Amino acid sequence: MSIIENILLAISGLRSAKMRSLLTMLGIIIGIGSVIAIVTIGNAMTAAVTGQFSSFGIRNIDVGLYSKTGSYGTPSESDLLSMESIERFAERFAGKVDAYTLQESVGMGTAKDGRKYANVRVMGVNDGFAIAQNFKLQQGRFLNLREVKGTKNMAVVSDRLVTNLFPPNQSPLGQEIKVTIMNEIHTFTIVGVYKYEASAYEMNMGSEKDIMTMMYIPVSTAKRIAGTEEGYDYITVTASETADPTQLGMEIEEYFAKEYGRNQRYGIITYSMQSMLTEITTVMDTLKLAISIIAGISLLVGGIGVMNIMLVSVTERTREIGTRKALGARNSAIRIQFIVEAMIICLIGGIIGIILGLAMGFGGFSLMRSAMALDGFNASPDVSVIVVAVLFSMGIGVFFGYYPANKAAKLDPIEALRYE
Amino acid sequence: MDNLDNLDTEKRSIIEMDGVIKRFYIDTPNELTILKGISMSVREGEFLSIVGASGSGKSTLMNIIGALDRPTEGTYILGGENIQKMNTNKLSDVRNRRIGFVFQTFNLIPRTNALKNVELPMLYSGIPFMERTRRAKELLKTVGMEDRMKHLPSELSGGQKQRVAIARAMANDPDIILADEPTGALDTETGRMVMDIFHKLNREQGKTILLITHNPELAAETDRILTISDGEIIGEEILNATEDTGEIREEGEAAQ
Ligand SMILES: Nc1ncnc2c1ncn2[C@@H]1O[C@H](COP(=O)(O)OP(=O)(O)OP(=O)(O)O)[C@@H](O)[C@H]1O
Ligand SMILES: [Mg+2]
Numbered sequence: 001m002s003i004i005e006n007i008l009l010a011i012s013g014l015r016s017a018k019m020r021s022l023l024t025m026l027g028i029i030i031g032i033g034s035v036i037a038i039v040t041i042g043n044a045m046t047a048a049v050t051g052q053f054s055s056f057g058i059r060n061i062d063v064g065l066y067s068k069t070g071s072y073g074t075p076s077e078s079d080l081l082s083m084e085s086i087e088r089f090a091e092r093f094a095g096k097v098d099a100y101t102l103q104e105s106v107g108m109g110t111a112k113d114g115r116k117y118a119n120v121r122v123m124g125v126n127d128g129f130a131i132a133q134n135f136k137l138q139q140g141r142f143l144n145l146r147e148v149k150g151t152k153n154m155a156v157v158s159d160r161l162v163t164n165l166f167p168p169n170q171s172p173l174g175q176e177i178k179v180t181i182m183n184e185i186h187t188f189t190i191v192g193v194y195k196y197e198a199s200a201y202e203m204n205m206g207s208e209k210d211i212m213t214m215m216y217i218p219v220s221t222a223k224r225i226a227g228t229e230e231g232y233d234y235i236t237v238t239a240s241e242t243a244d245p246t247q248l249g250m251e252i253e254e255y256f257a258k259e260y261g262r263n264q265r266y267g268i269i270t271y272s273m274q275s276m277l278t279e280i281t282t283v284m285d286t287l288k289l290a291i292s293i294i295a296g297i298s299l300l301v302g303g304i305g306v307m308n309i310m311l312v313s314v315t316e317r318t319r320e321i322g323t324r325k326a327l328g329a330r331n332s333a334i335r336i337q338f339i340v341e342a343m344i345i346c347l348i349g350g351i352i353g354i355i356l357g358l359a360m361g362f363g364g365f366s367l368m369r370s371a372m373a374l375d376g377f378n379a380s381p382d383v384s385v386i387v388v389a390v391l392f393s394m395g396i397g398v399f400f401g402y403y404p405a406n407k408a409a410k411l412d413p414i415e416a417l418r419y420e
Numbered sequence: 421m422d423n424l425d426n427l428d429t430e431k432r433s434i435i436e437m438d439g440v441i442k443r444f445y446i447d448t449p450n451e452l453t454i455l456k457g458i459s460m461s462v463r464e465g466e467f468l469s470i471v472g473a474s475g476s477g478k479s480t481l482m483n484i485i486g487a488l489d490r491p492t493e494g495t496y497i498l499g500g501e502n503i504q505k506m507n508t509n510k511l512s513d514v515r516n517r518r519i520g521f522v523f524q525t526f527n528l529i530p531r532t533n534a535l536k537n538v539e540l541p542m543l544y545s546g547i548p549f550m551e552r553t554r555r556a557k558e559l560l561k562t563v564g565m566e567d568r569m570k571h572l573p574s575e576l577s578g579g580q581k582q583r584v585a586i587a588r589a590m591a592n593d594p595d596i597i598l599a600d601e602p603t604g605a606l607d608t609e610t611g612r613m614v615m616d617i618f619h620k621l622n623r624e625q626g627k628t629i630l631l632i633t634h635n636p637e638l639a640a641e642t643d644r645i646l647t648i649s650d651g652e653i654i655g656e657e658i659l660n661a662t663e664d665t666g667e668i669r670e671e672g673e674a675a676q
Pocket of ligand 2: 600
């Protein structure tokens, strides 16, 4: 008797008791379904969160002020990280830190040349920004340390701006542009051009021409334009390849603890992207484990349910078993028949579970995505988990089907035939 | 075998039973001896009936003959093979290839149509799908059930079920058909039809048929009647001197 024949036999058996078969499968469906759902959501979440973090830079550590008193007052200039203090720190952590990033947002502006214009968002940065963000330029170079320190009116602009303002054959490098920021006109010399890429996080209305792109200027220049105090309430540090960001964060906190030891109001705290990621991953893993345990229990209960229904089935079909034996079925043929039947129940349950689980996983993730603003990330089915789920459900069938099947196989043919 | 064959007028014996004893509840206070030393021999191509009161042990004997059970004591040789010495798998194979069972209660597999029921013994003997279906259809035709092939047992009358069961018993072309009260659940007319099929199989295909019956009229149609009482053969009545069965059997074999 071939396996295919056994499968057909089992299916015809199940077809005749659809409702009962479905109820029996329920435990398996719930078990497999919840595993698939949580794995789908978990993987998608991890991918989304990791993706978002790595777009910020996984090796980056935010070093910033925190209020020791818990009040949310504005720190005074003396509380802020001074340029000298930042440089001292950078020197002290030379081998462990690739770069540090200073940022000062100035706001929106418009670069104008007669009737031609380009919308920009002006951002003051230092030279470390290019390293930390792995910033790629199309033409020219990024702002250098001299320009950052010298409060120069230099700018790195997008190719979008270049297209808007310059004729196609003209090199924008070295060209001056006039930018209106907060009703004041400032003149900048272009030193570099980067390629603008639409990000999934921003929404741009209107025509392509109106797209607002980033314009990077020296942070000192930005502070002058914005009229903000000297010093920074936070900097971003990029850990070198060899340093562990989490460990480094603690070292940095220790270092600044001395410096801010006398400060009653403010201290320095670090947020490493990696440690946050680790935390999130840990939460996800715990969640996965919890669901897996629930799923495991439901699979166990499901398996016992399958065993129970198979035992009932064996009893109900005692005469049939007797007849089959009288017609020459070997014990092994009977055993295989019932094991295959249990396996098919579990397999169908498993497949329904996988489908439901995927549906729940995709649905659940899309809910979470809109709730957590993780646009641009999609859930995807994990093929290996699906394969494991299929094999596992078949395994449950074999495991829990064996005992009833063996009971059937060992029935005495005469007793079975006499069974009323 | 040879020593049996040299009884020239006698056909080869297919069943040789000597001092078969069957006990139940062995080694317990309520030990029961149901068969008390049965010795019998059945010739190939013989149509034998076994009669006796209820509880006399007919079915018990039939179970042993059909290799569903082993005797507690004594020897039973079926077609030259010693049944006692066989393991469970071997017994299954003997039932599958040499025996065709016909039961009083038909015992068709429910939820499985007539055709599939007839295919069943061939499924277990590993006959390929196409060949199996072809043969099953042919067999259903010989019992006049070709137009009910796709019907479930629950959609068939008693007589129709029994005809399907006979077709199924014939599936692997067995040497012996064992029929335990095959007409017991049928009215006279349908019982007649079933008997006619048995006669035909016996006559045309040379099948050895063992029939258990409570109906003396049906028993009287067979070649020989054995009467069992309380686990012992108490009478033998030879009805048809079968000098000519040899020819018929050869005809039957040639026809196959
Ligand atoms: N497995 C068993 N265990 C105990 N006793 C049994 C068993 N099988 C049969 N018997 C007993 O053996 C006796 C003979 O039973 P059997 O079925 O052979 O009778 P029978 O001649 O076929 O009767 P009937 O004509 O009613 O079918 C009965 O008394 C029965 O109770
Ligand atoms: Mg009986």
